[in-house]
Amino acid sequence: MILDAHSHVHDPLGPQLSALDDAGVDRAVLFLTRPHPERATDTASLRREMSVLEGALSGGARDGYAEAWREFDAALAAHPDRFLGFGAVRLDRSLDETMAAVERDVVGRGLYGIGELTPPPDRADLIEPVLQAACGHAGLPVVVHGYAPTTASDVRTLAALAARYPHVPLIISQLAGANWLDAIELARDTPNLHLELSTAQIAFAVRLAIQELPTRTFFGSDAPYGDPVVARTMVERVTPRGEVRERVLGENLAELLGLG
Numbered sequence: 001m002i003l004d005a006h007s008h009v010h011d012p013l014g015p016q017l018s019a020l021d022d023a024g025v026d027r028a029v030l031f032l033t034r035p036h037p038e039r040a041t042d043t044a045s046l047r048r049e050m051s052v053l054e055g056a057l058s059g060g061a062r063d064g065y066a067e068a069w070r071e072f073d074a075a076l077a078a079h080p081d082r083f084l085g086f087g088a089v090r091l092d093r094s095l096d097e098t099m100a101a102v103e104r105d106v107v108g109r110g111l112y113g114i115g116e117l118t119p120p121p122d123r124a125d126l127i128e129p130v131l132q133a134a135c136g137h138a139g140l141p142v143v144v145h146g147y148a149p150t151t152a153s154d155v156r157t158l159a160a161l162a163a164r165y166p167h168v169p170l171i172i173s174q175l176a177g178a179n180w181l182d183a184i185e186l187a188r189d190t191p192n193l194h195l196e197l198s199t200a201q202i203a204f205a206v207r208l209a210i211q212e213l214p215t216r217t218f219f220g221s222d223a224p225y226g227d228p229v230v231a232r233t234m235v236e237r238v239t240p241r242g243e244v245r246e247r248v249l250g251e252n253l254a255e256l257l258g259l260g
Contacts, residue, residue, distance in 0.1 A: 001259070003084070003250040004028035004228050006116070006143075006173055006198045006220030009071045011036050016223060017082065023228035026250070029220070030083040031116045031143075032072035034064040038224040057118050057149055073109075084257065085111040086143060091119055091126040095133075102133040106140065112257050115143025116173060124154035124161070131165040141169040141256060147177035147199055155179045159186035162193040169256055174222060175200040175209060188212050194256070197248075198222035198231055207238035214244045218253050 007028040010016035015038070020028055035053040040046035052064070068088075076085045087106035089098060106114055114134060119126045127144060134140040144150075144158060155176050162170040171194040176183035180200065187193040195213060198220035200206045210217050219235045221228040232249065239245040253259075 001026045001250045001254055002232070003219070003253045003259075004221050004223070004231070005171075005196045005218035005253050007031070007223045007228075008033040008225075009068070009075050010038050010224055011071065013075055013078070017079065019221075019223060019228050020082065023221075023232050025228050025232070027082055027084055028223075028228075029112070029143075029253075030072065030075060030085050032068040032088050034068045036224075057120070057145065085109065086113040086115045086141075087111045089114055089117065089130050089133075091117065091130070093129070095129045098129040099133040099136070102130070102137065102140070107137055113141035113143060115141075115171070116145050117143065118145045119154070121149040121151050122153050124150070124157040127158075128161055128164075131161055131168050131170070134168045135165060139167050139169060141171060141194075143171045143173055143196070145174070146172040146179075146183070146196075147174035150177060150179070152179045152182055155183050155186065159183075159190050159193055162190045166192050168192060169194060171196055171218070173220070174198050175205060180205045180209070184209050184212050187216060194218065194252075196220040197235065199226050200234065203234065203238055206234055210235070210239055210244065210248055214247060215252055217248050219249045 002025045004025045008031050035049045037049045040049050076083055089101050117127050134142055169192050172183055173196045175195055175197050187195055194216040195209050196218045197206055199222050221231040235248055
């Protein structure tokens with residue numbers, strides 16, 4: 001089974017499904033999203049969509065959140081055989097509110113995990129209530145945005161939080177961006193810290209991550225920002241045929257999510 005560990009709802013869904021087919025992907029983790037860069041038709045419309053993304057990554061306004069959930073729920077309902085839903089949880093709520101949101105919006109919907117969380121730069125500590133809530137649900141995995149504006153300090157904070165909550169699988173997405181080497185070293189020493197490999201531009205970074213963490217790295221595309229064909233090709237270029245490649249392309253995630 002080939003599993004893409006990182007994708008966002010597309011509008012429309014047709015091109016997303018076609019891209020998964022082109023890459024030979026059986027199922028993809030799906031996160032809800034407010035920005036839709038795939039809708040852009042020129043530089044002006046792309047700037048508008050990317051400004052929404054910049055706002056989300058900086059902890060800005062929550063406009064469009066309800067619509068993002070509607071798109072997400074519709075995609076899961078239309079294609080339950082292709083998508084593995086992860087639910088978003090806001091980071092500006094109390095512990096009680098966070099625990100209620102995880103119960104209602106993630107567990108109550110039958111989703112596979114929590115994410116993609118996007119704390120503002122140097123505020124990765126804001127995810128701690130989410131980890132506390134996940135503890136009560138048999139190791140529900142939590143995915144945190146790893147690319148810019150995530151900082152080296154954030155990566156260290158995430159590793160420290162993972163160590164504090166050893167029964168919660170914590171996944172840093174996008175190989176932690178420019179902080180990939182720190183992330184690999186920290187994950188190597190933190191058994192419940194995992195790395196998702198999407199958007200990595202340095203081949204030997206992907207090779208090293210897989211070499212050091214063959215059971216805790218995941219192929220992912222971060223579509224529509226990345227492409228599943230390109231992301232799968234990267235993994236295959238840096239791993240020989242065999243068990244390790246198969247684990248990274250799907251078996252690691254299947255085990256984590258309890259897929260048969």
